[in-house]
Amino acid sequence: MLPALLDAVCAINIFVSHYQGTVQSLTLTPTSGGYTLTTNGTVTIGGQPSWLTFDSANRVLYVSDEGNNGSLTSVTAATDGGLKQLGHCSAPGGAVANVLYGNKGYVASVHYGSSLLTTYKLPLFSSTQTLQNTKLTQSAKGPNPRQDAPHPHQTVVDPTGNFLLVPDLGADLIRINSIDSSSGKLNSCGNFVEAGGTGPRHAVFWGDKTLFVANELANTVHRFSVAYSGGCLALTKEQSLNTMTGGKSAPSGTKVGEVHVHDNFLIVSNRRDRSFSPNDSLATFSLDASTGAMTLTGVTSSGGTYPRTFQINKAGDLVVIGDQTTANVVVVNRDITTGLLGSQVASMRIGTVGQAESDNGLSAVLWDE
DSSP states (O other): OHHHHHHHHHOEEEEEEETTTEEEEEEEEEETTEEEEEEEEEEEOOSOEEEEEEETTTTEEEEEEOSSSOEEEEEEEOTTSOEEEEEEEEOOSOEEEEEEETTTTEEEEEETTTTEEEEEESSOOTTOOOSEEEEOOOSSOOSSTTOSSOOBOOOEEOTTSSEEEEEETTTTEEEEEEEOTTTOOEEEEEEEEOOTTOOEEEEEEETTTEEEEEETTTTEEEEEEEEEETTEEEEEEEEEEESSGGGOOOOTTOEEEEEEEETTEEEEEEETOOTBTTBOEEEEEEEOTTTOOEEEEEEEEOSSSOEEEEEEOTTSSEEEEEETTTTEEEEEEEOTTTOOEEEEEEEEEOSSOOOTTSSOSEEEEEEOO
């Protein structure tokens, strides 16, 4: 009985969304031979779920919908992995990310195809309307054919909770908004302008003085120093590195995906680079403890194709990867001392496989933490 009890105590849930309209919970359980992944709860919300944000304190997931007839959905997550739809409202189509802000009283979403930044007051009801619906603009088309219009790709709140940043792939901007704490409304207070064709996609803060941005079109990661003045947040670019071993150029068709940090390490996903043919890769960088300067230390297999999503667990010893096109969840070991990713310990196919460059397959993974 004792081994079974230990397994139950150490088991952890993983949340997964799939473009076919579902959100699932899986359970990762340690065994004498490694780990097992099993399916737990499932909730069908329809549309094209594209992004998950987890409010762990209240055990609520917020789900963006990339479908043309969009929505924003909240889902309760029981500790045993059970899922149940809580709230649901209509929203503009094409949502690719969301984030909680204002002491979790509001949620902000970005809509890639329709160039929108929208906000909502929580909780969600069927009657919920947008608090703000901001149409983003750009002065001219960018040099890449995909830069015909603003294409915001993520919403990121700074460590102070006073500013919300939006990497905009289409406009080559990092848009900076101040947060009105009394109303929850966002006010544009500045932009950082990237070189044409950079395509900023996702960003993550490291402490309160450094921001890293993963650039989808240039296949680079940029390091910025962060300062606060004049009622706004200011960025200064300090470093740019690509995500391939030896600094080589990324193969044609490669697209940098997500970026995450843990202690003095950073990981970036490389989609469609086929570094471990037919599988793609994740690149690990060490960070200088004082400056945050990046050094590429290793590139490892993503265990599938098109790693759209991944997350490091809080302990830092496991990474869950969501490979979009092969629609599989992969869990790999991570060395907390070197930051390097190790062997694959579990993998599970979720739903139907996707097709390259299409909005189908697996879309997001999160640890239940």
